[in-house]
Amino acid sequence: MATVLDSIIEGVREDLSARKADTPLTEITARAAATAPALDAYSALKGGREDASGVRIISEVKRSSPSKGELADIPDPTELAQAYEQGGASVISVLTERRRFRGSLADLAAVRAAVDIPVLRKDFMVEEYQFHEARAYGADLVLLIVAALDDAQLRDFLALTHDLGMNALVEAHTEEEIERAVAAEAKIVGVNVRNLKTLDVDVAHYEAMARHLPAEAVRIAESGVDGPGVVADYARQGADAVLVGEALVKDGEPAEALRRFRAASLTR
Numbered sequence: 135m136a137t138v139l140d141s142i143i144e145g146v147r148e149d150l151s152a153r154k155a156d157t158p159l160t161e162i163t164a165r166a167a168a169t170a171p172a173l174d175a176y177s178a179l180k181g182g183r184e185d186a187s188g189v190r191i192i193s194e195v196k197r198s199s200p201s202k203g204e205l206a207d208i209p210d211p212t213e214l215a216q217a218y219e220q221g222g223a224s225v226i227s228v229l230t231e232r233r234r235f236r237g238s239l240a241d242l243a244a245v246r247a248a249v250d251i252p253v254l255r256k257d258f259m260v261e262e263y264q265f266h267e268a269r270a271y272g273a274d275l276v277l278l279i280v281a282a283l284d285d286a287q288l289r290d291f292l293a294l295t296h297d298l299g300m301n302a303l304v305e306a307h308t309e310e311e312i313e314r315a316v317a318a319e320a321k322i323v324g325v326n327v328r329n330l331k332t333l334d335v336d337v338a339h340y341e342a343m344a345r346h347l348p349a350e351a352v353r354i355a356e357s358g359v360d361g362p363g364v365v366a367d368y369a370r371q372g373a374d375a376v377l378v379g380e381a382l383v384k385d386g387e388p389a390e391a392l393r394r395f396r397a398a399s400l401t402r
């Protein structure tokens with residue numbers, strides 16, 4: 135039976151075919167090569183466990199999702215991104231998937247131009263073309279979902295990401311997926327506590343997975359933050375950084391909410 139992930143990826147491939155017909159690989163590759171060098175997302179995220187400034191926050195521009203439907207209108211993603219930067223976000227995540235998340239590459243380019251911190255292209259990366267595209271639209275970091283890739287793809291896409299000067303957030307859900315991420319020499323490893331089959335969120339899953347994450351990697355806890363308490367828990371469990379979407383886009387004062395989240399991680 136097809137999973138939610140399978141059906142999202144099917145839509146991603148259809149949209150991608152249309153973009154490839156419009157802008158061939160040679161052209162997108164040339165545009166990527168002409169883009170200003172990527173910012174160093176690894177350095178922006180590392181050290182959150184030891185350093186006095188507390189856990190790093192990756193703040194997401196997220197309008198809609200398969201699990202929750204409509205979350206927030208976000209007519210101007212640059213305004214939200216600037217609020218995130220003012221609130222102390224270390225990285226901004228921009229969902230670029232259109233059908234389920236109402237994201238776009240235009241959002242990515244607009245956010246990139248509006249802030250000085252690294253920007254993550256949050257999408258379902260399954261073809262080489264998307265990596266050049268990410269760079270052409272200004273991404274510094276891309277998401278690689280282990281569950282969506284075989285080992286050869288994981289290795290090749292990580293190499294391509296690094297060749298393009300970007301970093302990759304390699305997202306795992308299970309111990310076995312963490313092992314695959316580590317075997318591929320991922321330097322930034324996330325555990326997403328949203329189960330991609332059921333879409334259920336279980337914040338306790340991070341603690342269960344944390345001991346499998348290598349000490350030298352940047353460790354990221356993804357999803358399920360509904361307030362400062364969860365941020366403090368993730369920090370206590372060893373996360374360098376936390377990825378937050380819904381709680382921030384639904385808060386009328388995202389910069390203030392972010393400050394509260396960062397402060398909470400210092401109380402661990």
Ligand SMILES: O=C(O)c1ccccc1NCC(=O)[C@H](O)[C@H](O)COP(=O)(O)O
Nearest residue numbers: 199200201356357358359377378379380
């Ligand atoms: O959010 C979803 O419903 C979803 C469904 C299927 C695949 C991915 C999905 N979300 C992407 C994310 O990983 C989250 O946007 C991100 O971790 C933030 O989560 P949250 O803070 O819980 O909004």
